[in-house]
Amino acid sequence: MTVMPMFPLGSVLFPAMPTALRIFEERYIVMLSEVLQQEPAEFGIVLIERGSEVGGGEQRFPIGTIARIAQVQASEGFIGLIAQGTQRIQVEEWLDDDPYPRAHVRVLPELEWHDALGPLFDEAESTVRRALAQASEFVEQQWGADVELSADRVEAMWQLAGIAPLGPLDHVRLLQAADAEALLRALIDAANDATEVLAVTWDDTDDFPTADDFRDPGDAGDADGADAPDDEGR
Numbered sequence: 001m002t003v004m005p006m007f008p009l010g011s012v013l014f015p016a017m018p019t020a021l022r023i024f025e026e027r028y029i030v031m032l033s034e035v036l037q038q039e040p041a042e043f044g045i046v047l048i049e050r051g052s053e054v055g056g057g058e059q060r061f062p063i064g065t066i067a068r069i070a071q072v073q074a075s076e077g078f079i080g081l082i083a084q085g086t087q088r089i090q091v092e093e094w095l096d097d098d099p100y101p102r103a104h105v106r107v108l109p110e111l112e113w114h115d116a117l118g119p120l121f122d123e124a125e126s127t128v129r130r131a132l133a134q135a136s137e138f139v140e141q142q143w144g145a146d147v148e149l150s151a152d153r154v155e156a157m158w159q160l161a162g163i164a165p166l167g168p169l170d171h172v173r174l175l176q177a178a179d180a181e182a183l184l185r186a187l188i189d190a191a192n193d194a195t196e197v198l199a200v201t202w203d204d205t206d207d208f209p210t211a212d213d214f215r216d217p218g219d220a221g222d223a224d225g226a227d228a229p230d231d232e233g234r
Contacts, residue, residue: 012171016155017162024078032101135165
């Protein structure tokens with residue numbers, strides 16, 4: 001185990017994926033000043049389970065990823081940095097947050113690629129790209145459906161997980177994958193679920209529920225609205 005500076009966030013960093021951060025809290029500025037004196041300059045990123053990114057006191061997931069700093073730029077009011085995810089880590093013990101969050105961590109084994117996983121990888125890639133294309137119809141996505149992946153299959157698997165239009169809880173479950181096959185299968189299921197949710201549309205306003213749909217049948221005589229709740233003050 002090793003002691004590592006930690007940065008709890010509201011998002012998940014995967015191996016082989018970049019992240020851009022704005023650092024403005026004093027404790028993380030102190031952390032950054034110390035990390036930059038090391039080679040390589042690294043810290044751990046974990047997902048916040050409950051609480052806020054600002055001020056401390058949050059609860060954190062015990063699995064994360066090492067972030068290796070690639071670029072730092074000072075701006076007015078904050079420090080911007082770009083880092084690259086490298087290896088997964090497991091938090092064994094959290095230390096005192098003074099002067100900044102630190103933990104005893106161990107590096108998790110790398111996933112192993114087997115050629116027999118080729119068809120499963122292809123299915124995962126097509127499923128994620130389809131989900132990205134679907135999601136882009138509703139909101140601008142950070143990653144396009146045609147984004148290029150690494151030629152290294154293990155890196156590409158993590159990249160697919162990172163670009164998939166999923167929530168942070170789905171992402172952290174993917175980060176916990178025990179092996180490559182488990183990651184690909186979980187990714188396919190999550191991306192398919194996301195696509196199905198995005199595909200739900202209201203084609204007819206008659207499909208929308210009305211107040212009558214929620215009224216107790218025994219209250220049919222109150223349909224004139226005499227007992228309707230008062231909207232004032234909401």
